[in-house]
Amino acid sequence: MALSKVNAIAIGGFDGMHVGHQRLFDALGENGAIVVIETGYANLTPGSEREHYTHYPIVYYALDDIRHLEGEAFVAMLRERFPHLRKIVVGYDFHFGKNRRYSHANLGELFEGEIKVIDQVCIENDSVHSHKIRSKIQIGDLSGANRFLGHNYTIKGSVIKGQGIGKTDLVPTINLECPGYLLPYEGVYAALTRLDAEEHFHPSVVFVGHRVTTDGSYAVESHILGENIGSCERGSISFVKFLRKNQKFESLEALKKAIDDDILNARRELLHLSL
Structure with a gap:
C-alpha cells in the first residue's frame, strides 16, 4: 500500500510485536501503517524483523534523529509523511518529543484528527511489556515469554562452523551466530528450526x-x-x-546420554504441534 493512502498510524517502539502491540494495530483499520521509533535497543525483533508479525507497512524513525523535536514539529513531521492522516493510535504510556515531555493528552491538543489510546493489556492479571518479555527470556521462561508475545520467540542468524565433535561423538548440530538478538538463559530447549528459505520448521x-x-x-x-x-x-x-539448565558432565558418554534424554523430552513437547 502506498503511504499516500495511509489515514491511520500506530506509533511506538514495538520491539517484540507482542500481544499488547497487536491491540494497537487492531485499531488501525484498512489503510493503516505502523510508525516505529527505533531506539537502537530492540533485541526481540531487531530492525526489520518486526515486519514478519504484521501485514501493515512500517515506517522507521531513528530516535536520535527526532528526539529534539517539540510537539508541534513532531506532528508536522507525521502530517508531511502521511498527508491523509486522520487517526493516531498510541498506548496509554506513550510519550514523545523533546525530553519525552509530551503525552497522548498533548497529542490530542496538537493533532486535529482522532487520537485512540489503548489501555494496558494484561494476561493473567500481569501487564504485557517488552521489558517483562526480556526478563522471562533471560530466566528461561520461554513459555511465559511466548504467551506475552503471542508467538514463539525467534532468533535468526548465519550458520557457522562448530567444534566438530557433534557428528562423530554426540549428535549433528547446526551452529548459528545471531547478532542483535537477546539470547535465552543458558540451557536446552525444545524448539523449531527453519533453514535458509524453507517454509516449514523442523522439530x-x-x-x-x-x-x-x-x-x-x-x-x-x-x-x-x-x-x-x-x-x-x-x-x-x-x-x-x-x-533443562546448562550443566557440566564428567564425560562425553554422560553428555551423550543427557542429549538422548533431551531429544526424548523435546519430542514429547513438540508432538502436539502442527508443523
Missing part, C-alpha cells in the same frame, strides 16, 4: 550457552530431530519450551 532440540563439558566456548546449536540436514547458510530458531 529440534537446541542448546544455548557455554560448552562447559568440552571446549568452554559459547554456542547456539540446533539438532534437527530424525533428519539428516545438508549444508545451509542461514537459520532461525523458534523456542517452544525450556527443558
Whole structure:
C-alpha cells in the first residue's frame, strides 16, 4: 500500500510485536501503517524483523534523529509523511518529543484528527511489556515469554562452523551466530528450526550457552530431530519450551546420554504441534 493512502498510524517502539502491540494495530483499520521509533535497543525483533508479525507497512524513525523535536514539529513531521492522516493510535504510556515531555493528552491538543489510546493489556492479571518479555527470556521462561508475545520467540542468524565433535561423538548440530538478538538463559530447549528459505520448521532440540563439558566456548546449536540436514547458510530458531539448565558432565558418554534424554523430552513437547 502506498503511504499516500495511509489515514491511520500506530506509533511506538514495538520491539517484540507482542500481544499488547497487536491491540494497537487492531485499531488501525484498512489503510493503516505502523510508525516505529527505533531506539537502537530492540533485541526481540531487531530492525526489520518486526515486519514478519504484521501485514501493515512500517515506517522507521531513528530516535536520535527526532528526539529534539517539540510537539508541534513532531506532528508536522507525521502530517508531511502521511498527508491523509486522520487517526493516531498510541498506548496509554506513550510519550514523545523533546525530553519525552509530551503525552497522548498533548497529542490530542496538537493533532486535529482522532487520537485512540489503548489501555494496558494484561494476561493473567500481569501487564504485557517488552521489558517483562526480556526478563522471562533471560530466566528461561520461554513459555511465559511466548504467551506475552503471542508467538514463539525467534532468533535468526548465519550458520557457522562448530567444534566438530557433534557428528562423530554426540549428535549433528547446526551452529548459528545471531547478532542483535537477546539470547535465552543458558540451557536446552525444545524448539523449531527453519533453514535458509524453507517454509516449514523442523522439530529440534537446541542448546544455548557455554560448552562447559568440552571446549568452554559459547554456542547456539540446533539438532534437527530424525533428519539428516545438508549444508545451509542461514537459520532461525523458534523456542517452544525450556527443558533443562546448562550443566557440566564428567564425560562425553554422560553428555551423550543427557542429549538422548533431551531429544526424548523435546519430542514429547513438540508432538502436539502442527508443523
